[in-house]
Amino acid sequence: MFHRRLLCPIRRRVVLRKTQPNENVRAEPFCGGCGRKVGRKTLLHGVMALFLETSRVLVRSVKDLRPLTAKRHRVKGKWAATLPKHPPTRLALQHFDATYGAQLGPLWPSVRVALLSERKYGALFNNFSHNPHLEELVAQGCRDFISDGAAEASSQPDSECGAEPDSSGVSTATAGVGSQQQPPPRLSPNIKCFVFPRGDVTRFKPARPDKFGLLTYYLMDAASVLPCLALDVQKSHTVLDLCAAPGGKSLALLQTQSVRFLCVNDSSASRTSRLKRVLHSYVPKELLTDDQLRVTSLDGTMWGEVERNSFDRVLVDVPCTTDRHSLMEDDNNIFSRSRVGERRSLPQLQVELLLAGILAACPGGEIVYSTCTLSLNQNLGVVEQAIQLAEENHGIQLQVVSLQPLVQMFANTFHFAPDLHLGEMVIPHLAANFGPIYLCKLRRVT
Numbered sequence: 307m308f309h310r311r312l313l314c315p316i317r318r319r320v321v322l323r324k325t326q327p328n329e330n331v332r333a334e335p336f337c338g339g340c341g342r343k344v345g346r347k348t349l350l351h352g353v354m355a356l357f358l359e360t361s362r363v364l365v366r367s368v369k370d371l372r373p374l375t376a377k378r379h380r381v382k383g384k385w386a387a388t389l390p391k392h393p394p395t396r397l398a399l400q401h402f403d404a405t406y407g408a409q410l411g412p413l414w415p416s417v418r419v420a421l422l423s424e425r426k427y428g429a430l431f432n433n434f435s436h437n438p439h440l441e442e443l444v445a446q447g448c449r450d451f452i453s454d455g456a457a458e459a460s461s462q463p464d465s466e467c468g469a470e471p472d473s474s475g476v477s478t479a480t481a482g483v484g485s486q487q488q489p490p491p492r493l494s495p496n497i498k499c500f501v502f503p504r505g506d507v508t509r510f511k512p513a514r515p516d517k518f519g520l521l522t523y524y525l526m527d528a529a530s531v532l533p534c535l536a537l538d539v540q541k542s543h544t545v546l547d548l549c550a551a552p553g554g555k556s557l558a559l560l561q562t563q564s565v566r567f568l569c570v571n572d573s574s575a576s577r578t579s580r581l582k583r584v585l586h587s588y589v590p591k592e593l594l595t596d597d598q599l600r601v602t603s604l605d606g607t608m609w610g611e612v613e614r615n616s617f618d619r620v621l622v623d624v625p626c627t628t629d630r631h632s633l634m635e636d637d638n639n640i641f642s643r644s645r646v647g648e649r650r651s652l653p654q655l656q657v658e659l660l661l662a663g664i665l666a667a668c669p670g671g672e673i674v675y676s677t678c679t680l681s682l683n684q685n686l687g688v689v690e691q692a693i694q695l696a697e698e699n700h701g702i703q704l705q706v707v708s709l710q711p712l713v714q715m716f717a718n719t720f721h722f723a724p725d726l727h728l729g730e731m732v733i734p735h736l737a738a739n740f741g742p743i744y745l746c747k748l749r750r751v752t
């Protein structure tokens with residue numbers, strides 16, 4: 307058996323890998339981490355990605371960049387028998403090339419490289435911990451993108467979207483039915499999410515517990531905070547998080563310290579247990595009492611049968627193709643051949659969940675729908691269908707609330723997809739590798 311050093315542009319580390327046995331031609335290089343073939347083009351992209359990550363040089367010598375050349379072997383290695391013929395990650399990439407290539411056009415190659423590269427995290431600061439680490443984060447070069455965005459927006463003159471600025475310079479407008487003005491969202495000063503600057507791919511250290519055992523920050527895709535900001539939770543609101551596990555967004559909502567009552571639900575029992583663990587690791591016991599928090603494990607599509615017209619705010623963060631995960635991990639991958647039916651029925655499940663969320667909101671209440679996929683079928687398609695079904699089957703009228711003010715506030719932190727006619731989408735970019743996150747806000751008129 308021979309081993310060669312190889313640079314994997316997907317896992318982006320140099321690995322040792324047994325070369326393929328019984329090959330007498332020049333083999334394609336393989337990634338030792340994920341088992342994928344690595345073409346020269348991808349290899350180049352990987353090198354470029356590494357080059358951008360100047361602070362984290364993983365290439366130890368020029369030899370590392372050489373493609374793997376196979377040697378002759380007589381014995382067939384075991385690994386060949388266990389390697390799946392069609393790894394789900396490769397099926398996912400083929401699927402995305404076909405659909406997103408057409409959808410995003412010239413943007414797709416750069417989004418593709420970013421999706422295949424290491425994602426960037428944000429540190430959601432835990433206000434409930436006795437936290438001496440704020441200065442530490444700032445000293446490392448991190449900045450709170452939320453307060454920075456709000457400060458930048460307040461220093462700008464009136465935005466282009468024709469909306470009224472509020473006292474803090476944040477503004478909003480509605481599109482869709484009636485296209486009326488909306489009261490502007492007021493971002494809670496309590497919610498802070500730290501990120502390293504553009505192009506800086508330094509990793510956060512794992513959060514440490516404070517003297518009471520509460521962790522000081524929660525690492526999550528910083529773009530995942532946007533649906534929580536879009537929800538615009540105000541003092542004394544009741545909030546439902548319909549698909550809540552593992553709990554990053556629930557935690558972000560609690561950080562606002564405005565929620566009077568939060569109901570967190572997830573149909574998966576194991577993920578609900580994880581959600582409870584997260585809440586107990588970040589939130590003091592006295593804030594987790596039954597009159598402030600309810601944890602349930604129900605099928606969210608049935609929520610309308612249980613509790614209607616109740617909540618001021620509803621977050622519907624649905625299960626989706628989780629594009630990044632699908633490209634990186636073969637385990638539990640929705641593109642595996644055994645899960646084709648489940649994947650195809652996702653948009654139907656998403657429509658049912660959004661409709662249940664709409665029914666759970668009170669008239670005048672607001673609903674935010676979000677996913678972590680670039681798929682039009684799972685994003686705009688679902689919202690359009692849910693709006694139609696709400697009207698036809700339940701006589702509920704909805705307004706689409708423009709999120710342009712949020713986009714303008716955070717344009718220096720995230721890359722947003724241009725020209726979406728419904729909702730907004732953060733698209734991955736090598737210099738700011740967050741997302742994908744799609745979000746769309748609806749307001750119940752009746």
Ligand SMILES: C[S@@+](CC[C@H](N)C(=O)[O-])C[C@H]1O[C@@H](n2cnc3c(N)ncnc32)[C@H](O)[C@@H]1O
Nearest residue numbers: 549550551552553554555573574605606623625
């Ligand atoms: C994208 S994840 C939610 C992530 C979560 N909001 C967060 O920020 O940590 C989607 C969740 O939906 C849950 N789910 C799937 N089908 C569901 C259903 N019918 N009702 C409620 N939850 C469901 C999954 O178990 C999964 O935890």
